[in-house]
Amino acid sequence: QVQLVESGGGLVQAGGSLRLSCAASRNWNTIEVMSWFRQGPGKQRELVASITGGGNTNYADFVKGRFTISGDYAKNMVYLQMNNLKPEDTAVYYCSADLGPLGWHWGQGTRVTVSS
Secondary structure (H helix, E strand, O other), X not given: OOOEEEEOOEEXXXXXXXXXXXXXXXOHHHOOEEEEEEEOOOOOOEEEEEEEOOOOEEXXXXXXXXXXXXXXXXXXXXXXXXXOXXXXXXXXXXXXXXXXXXXXEEOOOEEEEEEO
């Protein structure tokens, strides 16, 4: 099992930036993939970005060039730097960990609101 705690959400104007953080309760070397998902009002949860223990990253098309996912393996942290935020980025952002045979685990989410 793993506990995931997100932080860094808030209210920001369009064009602004936020950095989300996720603290994992277990070592990175036991986690296959760490990801950020989001769920906007009335929408389904969607993948934003993911990163493997080897540093390979993947991004949804709607955030390419604006968001950057990174990991601090020594601190068991993953970050999501969000730049040039748009009102449509408003959502609850969730950190998730893929533990392979032990399944997916989720944080409680952190809310991001982008005003126009």
